[in-house]
Amino acid sequence: MTELVAAPGTTLTRTELEQRLPAHRRELTGYCYRMLGSSHDAEDAVQETMVRAWRSIDGFAGRSSLRSWLFRIATNVCLDALKGRRSRALPMDLNAEASPPVESSLGTPEPAETWVGPISDGAVLPASSDPAEVAVARESVRLAFVAALQHLPPRQRAVLVLRDVLRWRADEVAELLDSTVASANSALQRARATVAARQLDAPGPVDPPGEGQKALLERYVSAFERYDMDELVALLREDATQSMPPFRLWISGAQDIAAWMLGPGSGCRGSKLVQVQANGRPALAQYRPDPDGDHVPWGIHVLDLSGGKVVRITSFIDPTLFPRFGLADRL
Incomplete structure (x- = not known):
């Protein structure tokens, strides 16, 4: 800017x-x-x-x-x-082990302030024609990166974002924080090491936007709306994960995700999906059927795609998110 x-x-x-x-x-x-x-x-x-x-x-x-x-x-x-x-987190940060796909794994919802939440791309990504600038911005708001940032002391967090995301000079950051250049550089090195260690479970190179991604999303939406779990599993990488804030559980493996959807998650049958963009990733707004015959807001699913497969689904079960994405209050 x-x-x-x-x-x-x-x-x-x-x-x-x-x-x-x-x-x-x-x-x-x-x-x-x-x-x-x-x-x-x-x-x-x-x-x-x-x-x-x-x-x-x-x-x-x-x-x-x-x-x-x-x-x-x-x-x-x-x-x-x-x-x-306290620092916000994702379910994988709170539970080291994946949960079995049974209802008892659900537990009770945690307060909203426990969780890193999603954000619409339109609220944060630059209106730029430079593909490199947009790519950097997308990576810097992905959920795993934002969750890793929350493990940093606040001033280290500011230094890392200002230097590595917004590309401020060391002297500019030092002046903003009323610090020295040496202190700002030291904080940056510590912050980089912490964030790198927190992202060791990255799902692999992310598929760029394009026709391949579009086709995968269309197949995913079709399979979900038809509730065809065989087709859905075919679109997931074998080691795909799904988490569902505000609950602590997370599920690992395509077959376990399908088992959850056919078991405790079967209330999602008959849902409608609307494509949106969140955290630099494709996302889907899910509307579940209600007794009146309409479909009402249920959750925002942020998808990580790699190698032509869905590798991570973060499902934010929170209807209050829908206005932030400019979405209707019912279909």
Whole structure:
């Protein structure tokens, strides 16, 4: 994004600030989402950033770009929000072993603040024509990466996102965090090591968007809506996994996923799926049938595709997510 730099000593009016803020909202939302692991928290943090900026505009004297000034405010908002809060996670982070595909594995739902949540691509990915820039942005919001970030101390988290995702220079990060370049570089190395260790179970190279991915998704939607588990299993890699926040269980293996769908998950029979994009990945919004004959929101399934197969399904069972993806409240 082009930096908007005022001349030293220049002040902005509140009207001018309000006109410029929308151009920064998407990038700030992506930053706050990576920091906080929740689309709801990210939206709240961006709104608080905008409010703080509006209130303190008299203190902006053009010594830095408007973008840098907003990121300083957003970083402080996120650091404040993270104080005393436990890290968000995915089910694989909480349970080392996969669950058998039986109803007793379901357990009770955990509070929403336990989990890393999904976010719509439209809220965070840059409106760029540069394929390389878009590819980097997609990888930096994938669920496994965002979950790994949550294991970092908050300031290390900020350093890693600013340096490796947003490509800030070390001196810029040091200035934003009121630190030294040496300290910022040390934090970056520690953060990189931690995140790399947390992602050792990566499902393999991700299939790029294209006709192959489109065809796979169409077959997946067709098999799911017909509830043809033989066809669905054929689309899954043998070691595919499925998790279902807000529940702790996760299932490993294509056959166990099908067993779950035909057993405890059989209430999904007759569902309709709508394709969306979440966390830089293809995703499906599931509407389950209700007694009135309509279909009502049930969950958002984020899919990882590799080698022409579905290798990971993260199913967020949360109808309140649907408005965040611009989806209807019933079909």
